Amino acid sequence: MEQSRLDIMIYGHDGRGLGHVSRSAAIGMALRRLYPHLKVCLLTGCRQTQELIGDVPLDWLKLPAYDTVVIDGRSTGTDGPCGFEDKELGHLRAEQIRQLVALYRPRLILADHTPQGKHRELVPALTAETAERPQWILGMRGVVGSVSQAGSELAAELFQRYYNGLLWYGDSSVLGPDHLEILGHRFACEPVECGYVSRLIELISLAHPSGVRRYGCTVSIPWFGEHTDAFFERLIEALGLMGPDYGRFRIFLGGDDIFPYGQKLEGLDFCTLERFGPQYVETLCRSKSALVFGGYNSLVDVLSMGIPALAVMRDMQDREQQDHLAALSRSVGNRLSVVMENECSVEQLYTMLTELMKTGNDPFEIPVNLGGAEKAARVLAAML
Numbered sequence: 001m002e003q004s005r006l007d008i009m010i011y012g013h014d015g016r017g018l019g020h021v022s023r024s025a026a027i028g029m030a031l032r033r034l035y036p037h038l039k040v041c042l043l044t045g046c047r048q049t050q051e052l053i054g055d056v057p058l059d060w061l062k063l064p065a066y067d068t069v070v071i072d073g074r075s076t077g078t079d080g081p082c083g084f085e086d087k088e089l090g091h092l093r094a095e096q097i098r099q100l101v102a103l104y105r106p107r108l109i110l111a112d113h114t115p116q117g118k119h120r121e122l123v124p125a126l127t128a129e130t131a132e133r134p135q136w137i138l139g140m141r142g143v144v145g146s147v148s149q150a151g152s153e154l155a156a157e158l159f160q161r162y163y164n165g166l167l168w169y170g171d172s173s174v175l176g177p178d179h180l181e182i183l184g185h186r187f188a189c190e191p192v193e194c195g196y197v198s199r200l201i202e203l204i205s206l207a208h209p210s211g212v213r214r215y216g217c218t219v220s221i222p223w224f225g226e227h228t229d230a231f232f233e234r235l236i237e238a239l240g241l242m243g244p245d246y247g248r249f250r251i252f253l254g255g256d257d258i259f260p261y262g263q264k265l266e267g268l269d270f271c272t273l274e275r276f277g278p279q280y281v282e283t284l285c286r287s288k289s290a291l292v293f294g295g296y297n298s299l300v301d302v303l304s305m306g307i308p309a310l311a312v313m314r315d316m317q318d319r320e321q322q323d324h325l326a327a328l329s330r331s332v333g334n335r336l337s338v339v340m341e342n343e344c345s346v347e348q349l350y351t352m353l354t355e356l357m358k359t360g361n362d363p364f365e366i367p368v369n370l371g372g373a374e375k376a377a378r379v380l381a382a383m384l
Helices: 019-034 049-053 086-104 123-127 153-162 178-187 199-207 228-242 259-263 278-285 296-305 320-335 346-358 372-383
Strands: 008-011 040-044 059-062 067-071 074-078 108-112 135-141 165-169 217-221 249-253 271-275 290-293 309-313 336-340
Touching: 008 019, 008 086, 019 040, 019 049, 019 108, 019 135, 019 199, 019 296, 019 372, 040 049, 040 086, 049 059, 086 123, 108 372, 123 153, 135 372, 153 178, 165 178, 165 372, 199 278, 199 296, 199 372, 217 228, 217 278, 217 346, 228 346, 249 278, 278 296, 290 296, 296 309, 296 320, 309 320, 309 346, 320 336, 336 346
Parallel strands: 008 040, 008 108, 040 059, 108 135, 135 165, 217 249, 217 290, 249 271, 290 309, 309 336
Antiparallel strands: 067 074
16 A cells, blocks of 8 residues: 655754744644645654644644844854754754655645745755655745845755745735746746735634733743843833732843842732743733734734834844834834833833823724735645
8 A cells, every 4th residue: 555645844944042843733733724734744853743733633843943043133053952052953954844745745835934944954855856846835934024035046946956936925005016027037937925824823713712802012022132131121120110000010021030130029919020932912902902023923913903002123234123113114003112122221122112002992994915824835736
């Protein structure tokens, strides 16, 4: 009896933040919801993947994780949690991915963000000469930014030789047509506009009704960069000035050791500090407002909930957050305010947070297409 093939393998690279993996997981969840007969598997090194998926019946394979540090606004690879040096880990993952593709023989592979992977770990699987060659599809976020791996000659060459399609996880009515045109020119391929990809929409459709909005604010700090410790200190001081009148603040931190940060909350009984987990979605669904950092994943979370938010923008050299937040702010208006992580003062945070809490608490219609996960799933299924 001939062994059946995996229908769709989804690869989301990891290292800093959860955007790539969150989009990949959301599309995998949409595929499982819409096409439960399809064999779908997610491949990533992200340690938080199971928390992102929750109880959705999407299986995933864990690779050794990349890790990064941010220096002067630029991400730099460092030793991974398993102890291997960054580039060495890239070689190991490349061989592992090649073997997994050979073993599961997927009919289609969806890769997020770069045709070659973060450290060219997709190249051996891409270039393998097999009789059962999969279709390769690339998916890219709304604002790509000046990411060297995505804009390189190697990326364009690999895409044109080995890829069969390009999905764009953005909304041209919000971001304008330029991003689609740039991607189309760079890869000599017309992108399919999908809309923003929301993991929360997939989770909420299955198990998380919004319920009563009982919390004042959900605060999300998914990773700590070079300015985040100082920002956290200013935030806690601003919360102390606000007091308990605005409701309970639930603060979620990424990272393994959150105990030192919890000590800073002494005396702020209306604030709690927690690690990210399934309770984050539940809390966000029941919050009147949010403070999030300006990555794709965090922004789409609050847009999906339809609640006012203060977005903290990191000073990154690729300018993805700066450009993205500028466009979103124009569409969403005063429901989305922006503050610079490394420049804001205690007084500015206090003022912006109190104004945020006075904004109408009823959920509002967002003028943004958030149906990207479902659109991408339907496009991929049609390609099979």
